[in-house]
Amino acid sequence: MKARFLAKMLLVTAALFLAAGGVSYAKYPEKPVNMIIAFTAGGSSDVQARIMQKYWDKHVNQAWTFIYKTGAGGAIGFGEIAMSKKDGYSIGGINIPHIVIQAVTQKAQFKLEDFDYICQVVNDPQTVAVRKDSRFKSVKEIFDHAKANPGKLKLGLVGPNSGHHLMFVDVKKKFDFPVTEVFYKGAADQNAALLGGEIDVMFGNLNDVMRSLEEMRIVGVAAEKRNDFLPDVPTLREAGFDVLSDIRRGFAAPKGIAAEHLAFLRDVFKKICLDPEYLKDMRVAGQPSEYLDGPDLLKYMISLDAVVKAAFPQK
Amino acid sequence: MNEFFMPALLNLCDPLNIFLMIAGLTGGIIIGALPGLTATMGVALMVPVTFAMDTTSGLIMLGAIYAGAIYGGSNSACLICTPGTPSSVATTFDGWPMCQAGKADKALIASLLTSAFGGMVGVAFLLCLAAPLARFAVKFGGPESFWLCLFGLSTIAVMSSGNMLKGLVSGAIGMLVATVGLDPHGAAPRFTFGYYPLIQGVEVIPAMIGLFSFSQVLYLIGSYKPYIAQYNPTPGAFGQVVRELAGKCKIVLLRSSLIGTLVGMLPGAGGEIAAIIAYNESKRWDKNPDRYGTGIIEGVASSECANNAVIGGALIPMLTLGIPGSAVAAVMLGALLAKGIQPGFKVFTATGDLAYTFIFSQFAVNLLMIPIGLLLIRLMVRLLSIRLTFVAIAIVMLSVIGSYSIRNSVLDIWIVLVFGLIGYICNRIKLDSGAMALGIILGPMIEENFGKCVSLSKAVDGSILRVFMDSSIAMLLIFLTLLSLCTPFILNRKRRHAQKHL
Numbered sequence: 001m002k003a004r005f006l007a008k009m010l011l012v013t014a015a016l017f018l019a020a021g022g023v024s025y026a027k028y029p030e031k032p033v034n035m036i037i038a039f040t041a042g043g044s045s046d047v048q049a050r051i052m053q054k055y056w057d058k059h060v061n062q063a064w065t066f067i068y069k070t071g072a073g074g075a076i077g078f079g080e081i082a083m084s085k086k087d088g089y090s091i092g093g094i095n096i097p098h099i100v101i102q103a104v105t106q107k108a109q110f111k112l113e114d115f116d117y118i119c120q121v122v123n124d125p126q127t128v129a130v131r132k133d134s135r136f137k138s139v140k141e142i143f144d145h146a147k148a149n150p151g152k153l154k155l156g157l158v159g160p161n162s163g164h165h166l167m168f169v170d171v172k173k174k175f176d177f178p179v180t181e182v183f184y185k186g187a188a189d190q191n192a193a194l195l196g197g198e199i200d201v202m203f204g205n206l207n208d209v210m211r212s213l214e215e216m217r218i219v220g221v222a223a224e225k226r227n228d229f230l231p232d233v234p235t236l237r238e239a240g241f242d243v244l245s246d247i248r249r250g251f252a253a254p255k256g257i258a259a260e261h262l263a264f265l266r267d268v269f270k271k272i273c274l275d276p277e278y279l280k281d282m283r284v285a286g287q288p289s290e291y292l293d294g295p296d297l298l299k300y301m302i303s304l305d306a307v308v309k310a311a312f313p314q315k
Numbered sequence: 316m317n318e319f320f321m322p323a324l325l326n327l328c329d330p331l332n333i334f335l336m337i338a339g340l341t342g343g344i345i346i347g348a349l350p351g352l353t354a355t356m357g358v359a360l361m362v363p364v365t366f367a368m369d370t371t372s373g374l375i376m377l378g379a380i381y382a383g384a385i386y387g388g389s390n391s392a393c394l395i396c397t398p399g400t401p402s403s404v405a406t407t408f409d410g411w412p413m414c415q416a417g418k419a420d421k422a423l424i425a426s427l428l429t430s431a432f433g434g435m436v437g438v439a440f441l442l443c444l445a446a447p448l449a450r451f452a453v454k455f456g457g458p459e460s461f462w463l464c465l466f467g468l469s470t471i472a473v474m475s476s477g478n479m480l481k482g483l484v485s486g487a488i489g490m491l492v493a494t495v496g497l498d499p500h501g502a503a504p505r506f507t508f509g510y511y512p513l514i515q516g517v518e519v520i521p522a523m524i525g526l527f528s529f530s531q532v533l534y535l536i537g538s539y540k541p542y543i544a545q546y547n548p549t550p551g552a553f554g555q556v557v558r559e560l561a562g563k564c565k566i567v568l569l570r571s572s573l574i575g576t577l578v579g580m581l582p583g584a585g586g587e588i589a590a591i592i593a594y595n596e597s598k599r600w601d602k603n604p605d606r607y608g609t610g611i612i613e614g615v616a617s618s619e620c621a622n623n624a625v626i627g628g629a630l631i632p633m634l635t636l637g638i639p640g641s642a643v644a645a646v647m648l649g650a651l652l653a654k655g656i657q658p659g660f661k662v663f664t665a666t667g668d669l670a671y672t673f674i675f676s677q678f679a680v681n682l683l684m685i686p687i688g689l690l691l692i693r694l695m696v697r698l699l700s701i702r703l704t705f706v707a708i709a710i711v712m713l714s715v716i717g718s719y720s721i722r723n724s725v726l727d728i729w730i731v732l733v734f735g736l737i738g739y740i741c742n743r744i745k746l747d748s749g750a751m752a753l754g755i756i757l758g759p760m761i762e763e764n765f766g767k768c769v770s771l772s773k774a775v776d777g778s779i780l781r782v783f784m785d786s787s788i789a790m791l792l793i794f795l796t797l798l799s800l801c802t803p804f805i806l807n808r809k810r811r812h813a814q815k816h817l
Binding site for chain 2: 040041042043044046047050051054067068069070071072073075076079105106107108109151152153154159160161180181182183184185188189191192193195196197198210211212213214215284285286
C-alpha cells in the first residue's frame with residue numbers, strides 16, 4: 001500500500017517536472033522533426049545523417065523521424081523537401097551538385113530559390129584513380145598518354161549529368177583530353193569496372209574510392225588542398241591541372257520557414273559540426289567533413305549554377 | 316588463417332550472438348514472408364540499431380536477417396502465389412501448384428531445406444575461395460553482363476515452350492515497361508507523359524507485387540472458393556521430403572547452388588535472376604521438362620536453393636573488394652563502413668576475427684534456419700484454413716503498404732493496381748506473366764550494358780562486335796544463349812519422336 005502511494009507520488013512529481021520543463025522550453029521544436037533523405041537507407045547520405053542525429057539528440061530533446069524519398073538521383077527527395085510544410089518540422093539532406101544540375105537539365109520540381117539552406121557538412125572531393133598495377137603513376141602521365149593516343153584511354157564516370165560528368169566537361173574545356181568516356185550507374189559498378197580492367201582510369205569520389213583502396217591507386221585529388229585521408233596524394237593543381245570538383249552534402253528546409261526556426265537549426269547544426277567527437281565519428285566513417293554556413297552555401301550554389309548552365313544543355 | 320578459427324567459434328557461442336541470430340532469423344523470415352517487405356528493407360531498417368552494438372554482433376544480426384528474409388519469401392510464394400521478396404518469383408512456378416494440390420507442407424519443407432543447403436554452399440565458397448572468385452567477378456564487365464542478361468531472357472523460349480509467340484510478346488511488353496524513366500546514357504526522360512515522378516521509372520518490386528500477388532487476389536475472389544486450397548497434412552512429410560531431396564534432386568541442388576553463388580558475385584545481378592536461371596536450367600536438363608510448372612519438388616528446390624546461395628556469393632566481392640554483389644550486400648557494406656571497417660583482402664587477416672566470426676555465423680544461421688523455419692511453417696499453413704475473403708483483404712493491404720514503403724511514393728501504389736489488372740488479363744488470355752516479369756527485371760540491365768559496350772567500342776579498332784565478343788566468358792555466354800534458343804525445337808522433335816513410338 002505504502003509502496004503504491006510512493007510510486008504514485010513519484011509519478012506525479014515526475015509529471016510536474018516534465019510539465020514545468022515543457023513550459024519553460026515551450027519553444028521550437030515541440031515535436032519530432034522529419035528528416036527527408038533522398039537516397040536509400042544505409043547509403044552514404046543516410047549514414048552521415050545518422051551520425052549527425054547522435055549529436056542532435058545531445059542538444060535538442062526532440063528526435064528526427066527519417067523519411068526516405070528515393071529515386072531519380074535524389075530529385076524526388078529534394079522536391080519533397082521543397083514542397084513540404086514550412087512549419088519547421090520538415091527538413092532534409094541535399095546533395096550538391098546533383099540538386100543544381102537537376103534544376104537545370106531536368107524539369108525538376110524545384111529551383112535553388114525553393115530552399116532555406118541550413119549548412120554544408122561534407123565536401124567529398126573527386127579523385128583520379130587507377131588500378132594498383134596500372135602503369136600510370138601520376139595525373140600528368142595519364143593526360144600525356146591520352147593526348148598521344150586519342151580516344152584509346154577508357155575513362156569511367158558515374159552519370160550522366162552528375163558531379164563526375166561536370167568535372168569531365170570542365171577538364172575537356174580546359175585541357176586536350178581525348179578519351180573514351182563510359183557512364184556507370186553507380187560507384188560500385190564503376191569500381192568493379194576499374195578493378196576488372198574494363199576502364200583504365202576513373203573520376204571517383206574520395207568516399208567511394210576509399211572502399212577499394214587496397215586495389216586502387218589514387219593519383220590526384222581535385223581539391224584546393226591535400227585531403228587528410230590521403231596526405232600523400234597531390235592535388236590536381238599541384239600536378240599542373242587547375243581543376244576543382246567535389247560532391248557536397250548539406251541540409252535545407254523549404255523556403256519560408258520562420259526566421260527563428262531557421263536560426264535555431266543553423267545554430268544547432270553549427271554546434272554539431274564543430275564538435276570534436278562528431279568529427280571523429282565522421283572520420284571513422286570515411287566522410288570528409290567541411291562546414292559551411294547557410295548563406296555561404298547558397299553563394300557557392302549560385303556560382304555553381306552558372307558553371308552547370310555553361311556545361312549542360314538546358315531543357 | 317587457422318588462428319582465427321577458434322576465437323571465431325568462441326565468439327559465436329556468446330549468448331548475445333546466439334540470441335541475435337535467432338531473433339534476426341525469425342524477424343527476417345517474417346519480413347520476407349510479407350509481400351512488399353523485402354530483404355533489403357529489413358536489413359536497412361536494422362542498420363541504425365547496429366550503430367549501438369559492437370561490429371561483430373551487428374554484422375551477425377544483419378546476416379541472419381538477410382538469410383531469413385530470402386528464405387521467408389518462399390512461404391508466401393507457395394501459399395498465396397505471391398513472391399514475398401523478388402528473389403522468390405521463380406518459387407511460385409511450382410510452389411503454388413503444389414499448394415493447390417494439397418501438398419503445401421511438402422512445398423514449404425522443401426523450400427526450407429533447400430534454402431539452408433543453398434545458403435551453406437554459398438558460404439562455403441565465401442570461406443574457401445573468396446579471393447580468386449572476387450577476381451573473377453570483376454572480370455564480368457559490360458559485354459559479359461549483356462550476354463548474361465540475354466541468356467536470362469532466352470529462357471522465355473524454354474519457359475513458354477507451349478506457345479512461344481505469346482511468351483515473346485509478354486517479354487517484349489516487360490522490356491517496354493522497363494524503358495520508362497530517364498534513359499541511362501543521355502539522361503532524356505522517356506514515356507513520363509509529363510508526370511514528373513515517372514522520371515524514376517517503374518520500380519521492379521511494385522510491378523512484381525501487382526503482376527503476381529494483386530492479380531492473384533482478383534483471380535481468387537473471382538473463383539468463389541471458400542479457402543485458398545485444400546490442405547491435407549501428410550504424416551511424415553519431413554522424412555519424405557528429405558529422401559526426395561537427397562535422392563533425385565542431388566544434381567538439381569548442386570547445380571542451382573553453383574548458379575546462385577556465381578550470379579550473386581556479380582554486381583547488379585541478384586537473387587531474382589539467379590533463381591530464374593537456376594529454375595530454367597533444371598527444367599532444361601530434366602528428362603521430362605514438361606513436368607515443371609505442374610507442382611514438382613525440383614522446381615521449388617532449384618529456385619530456393621539458388622536464391623539463398625546468392626547471399627554467400629554477394630558477400631565475396633563486398634568483403635574483399637568493397638563492391639557489393641547485391642542490394643542487401645550494399646546496405647551491409649554501408650554498415651561496415653560506418654564502423655570504420657575497410658573492405659579488402661586484408662579483411663581476412665587484419666580484421667580476421669570479425670570476418671571469420673561472421674562467416675561461421677552464416678553457417679550457424681543456415682543450420683538454425685531449419686528448426687526455426689519448421690516452427691514458423693506450422694503457423695504459416697494455418698493461413699490455408701482462414702476464409703479466403705479475409706486472406707484476400709490482408710494480401711491487398713500488405714501489397715499496398717509494402718509497395719508504398721519501398722520509396723514512400725504514391726506512384727508505386729498505382730503501379731501495383733495497374734500491374735494487378737495487367738496480370739489478371741494476362742492470366743485470362745494466357746499471356747505469360749513470368750516472361751513479362753523477366754522483361755521488367757532484365758530490361759534495364761540489358762539497356763545499360765548495351766550502352767556501355769557502345770561507349771567502349773569508340774576506344775577499340777574495328778567494329779562494335781569486337782567489344783561484344785572480346786572475352787572467352789562472353790563467347791561462352793553467347794554459345795549458351797544460342798543453345799537455349801534451340802532448346803524448344805529440340806524438345807519438340809523429341810516429343811514428336813516419342814509420339815511416333817507410342
